[in-house]
Amino acid sequence: MEEKETPVRRKIIHIDMDAFYASVEQRDYPEYREKPLVVGGLPQGRGGVVATASYEARKFGIRSAMPSKQALQLCPHAIFVRPRFAVYKEVSKKIREIFSRYTDIIEPLSLDEAYLDVTVDKLSIGSAIDIAEQIKQAIKDELQLTASAGVSVNKFVAKIASDIKKPDGLTFIGPSSVEKFIERLPVDKFHGVGKVTAGKMKKMGLFTGADIKQLTEEQLISHFGKAGHFYYRIVRGIDNREVQPHRETKSMGAEDTFAYDLTTIEEMHTALEKITQIVYDRLLKYQLKCRTVTLKVKYSDFKQITRSLSFTECTNNKDFILNIAKQLLESTGIENSRIRLLGVTVSNFNNTAPKGKTPDQLKLFDI
Numbered sequence: 364m365e366e367k368e369t370p371v372r373r374k375i376i377h378i379d380m381d382a383f384y385a386s387v388e389q390r391d392y393p394e395y396r397e398k399p400l401v402v403g404g405l406p407q408g409r410g411g412v413v414a415t416a417s418y419e420a421r422k423f424g425i426r427s428a429m430p431s432k433q434a435l436q437l438c439p440h441a442i443f444v445r446p447r448f449a450v451y452k453e454v455s456k457k458i459r460e461i462f463s464r465y466t467d468i469i470e471p472l473s474l475d476e477a478y479l480d481v482t483v484d485k486l487s488i489g490s491a492i493d494i495a496e497q498i499k500q501a502i503k504d505e506l507q508l509t510a511s512a513g514v515s516v517n518k519f520v521a522k523i524a525s526d527i528k529k530p531d532g533l534t535f536i537g538p539s540s541v542e543k544f545i546e547r548l549p550v551d552k553f554h555g556v557g558k559v560t561a562g563k564m565k566k567m568g569l570f571t572g573a574d575i576k577q578l579t580e581e582q583l584i585s586h587f588g589k590a591g592h593f594y595y596r597i598v599r600g601i602d603n604r605e606v607q608p609h610r611e612t613k614s615m616g617a618e619d620t621f622a623y624d625l626t627t628i629e630e631m632h633t634a635l636e637k638i639t640q641i642v643y644d645r646l647l648k649y650q651l652k653c654r655t656v657t658l659k660v661k662y663s664d665f666k667q668i669t670r671s672l673s674f675t676e677c678t679n680n681k682d683f684i685l686n687i688a689k690q691l692l693e694s695t696g697i698e699n700s701r702i703r704l705l706g707v708t709v710s711n712f713n714n715t716a717p718k719g720k721t722p723d724q725l726k727l728f729d730i
């Protein structure tokens with residue numbers, strides 16, 4: 364791209380509920396309050412993972428996406444409960460209703476997170492900080508829950524800002540401080556930079572936004588592919604992505620990069636079970652059924668293939684999806700193969716997801 368791009372200045376708020384599922388459970392069940400609570404798969408079950416841990420549980424090192432078994436080891440007296448997605452969805456609707464008092468340009472990223480564009484707000488409040496404060500207060504008063512807010516001129520910075528003072532925080536990064544903020548930002552905090560990419564950057568001596576700024580766009584593209592375009596702009600405070608109120612879920616998936624190459628069918632099946640469990644949890648969360656399953660395989664030589672299978676009936680049956688993933692894997696001819704990554708994506712959903720859903724390619728483990 365030759366033309367000089369200039370940043371579009373908007374007033375963006377990113378709202379992120381604090382430990383959402385766990386907070387709803389603690390709100391509804393007083394006996395869980397001030398206790399280490401884990402919402403997700405039960406540690407007794409196979410392949411269960413933590414969806415959300417309460418702040419009390421996080422003190423023990425328990426994190427989202429961690430196997431529940433591991434969470435139990437970290438905190439043997441933790442309370443484990445299964446998620447109640449129907450309830451979270453209801454609460455999420457109410458949160459969205461609060462947002463809509465201020466703007467209709469709302470882009471939910473999940474049940475507990477959304478971008479709001481308040482460049483023009485319905486109540487002519489004008490100050491995005493005031494709006495964020497009012498939203499937080501309304502969530503507290505009406506739903507007895509807390510949220511953290513990031514307020515800035517673009518999505519990238521607003522999203523990172525909401526994470527700075529969690530829980531119950533509000534962080535404003537104004538137009539004049541955006542570039543400085545990104546320059547100081549460690550690369551692992553860059554939204555969209557996974558562990559592997561961050562590791563690669565550090566090896567190249569890139570630790571902060573300022574370091575990335577030293578490279579030309581061509582250099583960034585040669586090292587990081589398409590993402591290089593994005594990095595080049597973002598470190599200059601340029602993120603002109605709009606808040607998109609009507610995005611729909613087209614696919615969702617999960618993948619896992621392994622610490623060592625998988626060579627046996629047993630290992631591969633175990634990995635697929637774990638990955639499918641995550642995909643299945645997401646399907647339940649968004650109440651979707653799929654008609655296509657896609658398997659992604661990356662080999663030790665980084666060659667990558669995908670295989671898909673579609674069927675006539677929509678399903679959210681975990682075993683069915685898992686079996687298809689296994690069949691697809693077998694169809695690739697696994698004799699003598701060394702696999703470093705497996706991914707499962709489901710698509711072709713029955714119901715178009717409710718307005719505002721975002722494509723939900725989940726890379727829980729790394730990429």
Ligand SMILES: [Mg+2]
Binds near residue numbers: 379380383
């Ligand atoms: Mg959250």
